[in-house]
Amino acid sequence: MKVIHTGDWHLGHQLYGFDRERDHRRMLDALVETVAAERPDALLIAGDIFHTPNPPASAQRLFAESLVRFLDAAPGLVIVAIAGNHDSGSRHEIFRSLMLRQNVHLIGTTDTSDPSSHIIEIEGKGWIIAVPFTHRRNLPEGFIPSLTESVAARNAASLPVVLMAHTTVTGADLTGHEDRDGFTAGGIDATGIDTFGEGYDYLALGHIHKPQTIENGQRTARYSGTPVPVSFDETFSHSVSIVSTERHGEKPAIRCAQTDAGRPLITLPADGKPAPFEDALAMLRDYPDDIESLLRLNVLVDGFLPPEAMSRARAATEGKLCTLCTISAERVSAKESGPKEMSVQEFREASPTDVFARYAADCGVEMTDELRSMFDEAIESLNDEEDGK
Numbered sequence: 001m002k003v004i005h006t007g008d009w010h011l012g013h014q015l016y017g018f019d020r021e022r023d024h025r026r027m028l029d030a031l032v033e034t035v036a037a038e039r040p041d042a043l044l045i046a047g048d049i050f051h052t053p054n055p056p057a058s059a060q061r062l063f064a065e066s067l068v069r070f071l072d073a074a075p076g077l078v079i080v081a082i083a084g085n086h087d088s089g090s091r092h093e094i095f096r097s098l099m100l101r102q103n104v105h106l107i108g109t110t111d112t113s114d115p116s117s118h119i120i121e122i123e124g125k126g127w128i129i130a131v132p133f134t135h136r137r138n139l140p141e142g143f144i145p146s147l148t149e150s151v152a153a154r155n156a157a158s159l160p161v162v163l164m165a166h167t168t169v170t171g172a173d174l175t176g177h178e179d180r181d182g183f184t185a186g187g188i189d190a191t192g193i194d195t196f197g198e199g200y201d202y203l204a205l206g207h208i209h210k211p212q213t214i215e216n217g218q219r220t221a222r223y224s225g226t227p228v229p230v231s232f233d234e235t236f237s238h239s240v241s242i243v244s245t246e247r248h249g250e251k252p253a254i255r256c257a258q259t260d261a262g263r264p265l266i267t268l269p270a271d272g273k274p275a276p277f278e279d280a281l282a283m284l285r286d287y288p289d290d291i292e293s294l295l296r297l298n299v300l301v302d303g304f305l306p307p308e309a310m311s312r313a314r315a316a317t318e319g320k321l322c323t324l325c326t327i328s329a330e331r332v333s334a335k336e337s338g339p340k341e342m343s344v345q346e347f348r349e350a351s352p353t354d355v356f357a358r359y360a361a362d363c364g365v366e367m368t369d370e371l372r373s374m375f376d377e378a379i380e381s382l383n384d385e386e387d388g389k
């Protein structure tokens with residue numbers, strides 16, 4: 001059985017308000033070509049298809065159109081897509097029964113009353129077991145091993161077994177999930193690899209954005225990683241994984257196909273260390289005119305970032321193909337005293353306003369009374385919305 005393993009597309013993502021659709025389209029073009037060239041038995045999308053639970057119509061349409069292109073590129077292809085923590089599990093299943101007619105399996109929720117709904121047989125080739133994102137507390141103990149056992153009972157031909165899940169596995173490399181862009185993986189809820197039992201050959205994981213293989217004895221677990229970077233901290237290369245496996249109990253062979261055809265995410269200074277504003281500005285002026293990229297400027301400030309910083313920085317990129325997305329300010333004083341980390345307990349006890357004040361201080365923004373009352377107002381209206389007012 002040959003599968004292409006991908007995930008964490010985050011369609012509909014906006015990077016500091018800048019739309020990523022162009023980058024997603026280029027990635028999907030590259031993936032369609034890979035599917036056409038490789039002719040896999042299955043395409044596995046391991047969650048976080050969309051960036052938000054209620055993605056824009058354009059992103060949903062892009063997803064639907066891409067599915068058609070994959071099916072056309074490799075007739076007979078089976079597509080299995082699970083929901084990640086960014087997706088809405090129930091929305092993910094709206095067209096589940098209809099899509100099944102096209103061999104597209106959309107699995108968004110865990111159904112313990114019908115375990116067979118998580119098992120997909122690819123006749124004469126192998127088995128796919130797909131479980132969406134689940135909190136440990138929602139996942140009954142032993143549910144996943146019960147699925148692999150049920151496959152084992154039907155797998156007389158000893159065909160390979162691929163398991164799909166969306167979670168943080170203990171020991172995974174979280175590079176790229178730094179909190180700087182307000183985008184975290186959260187290592188708190190990490191799942192031990194033992195949770196998945198022993199009945200699979202390849203575990204196709206989503207959630208962690210850096211591609212990596214986690215060796216687990218005779219079995220192989222892998223994050224395919226993001227096919228396009230979601231944050232400026234994802235400074236690794238981006239690809240999908242092509243996995244070939246012949247028999248149950250044999251180690252799968254893994255190759256990568258590059259997909260980062262979109263605009264690169266570049267941080268200046270290139271070493272990531274913040275520079276004084278005027279120096280950083282000079283780097284922007286010197287940045288090549290003809291590189292289509294998204295930029296982050298890391299600036300070291302003594303006090304606060306001047307209010308005109310963004311407009312001056314934008315002016316420095318005028319006439320260039322790059323787009324300046326954000327200025328990340330680090331305070332000299334904060335640097336000297338070192339960042340004070342918040343414990344999980346402190347975070348739980350803090351009010352949203354407290355967390356916002358900390359965030360503002362980290363960004364070098366002064367928390368004025370006006371800013372505080374605007375924030376309180378925003379929180380209040382959110383609460384009203386939740387209460388259905």
Ligand SMILES: [Mn+2]
Pocket residue numbers: 008048084086207208
């Ligand atoms: Mn993700």
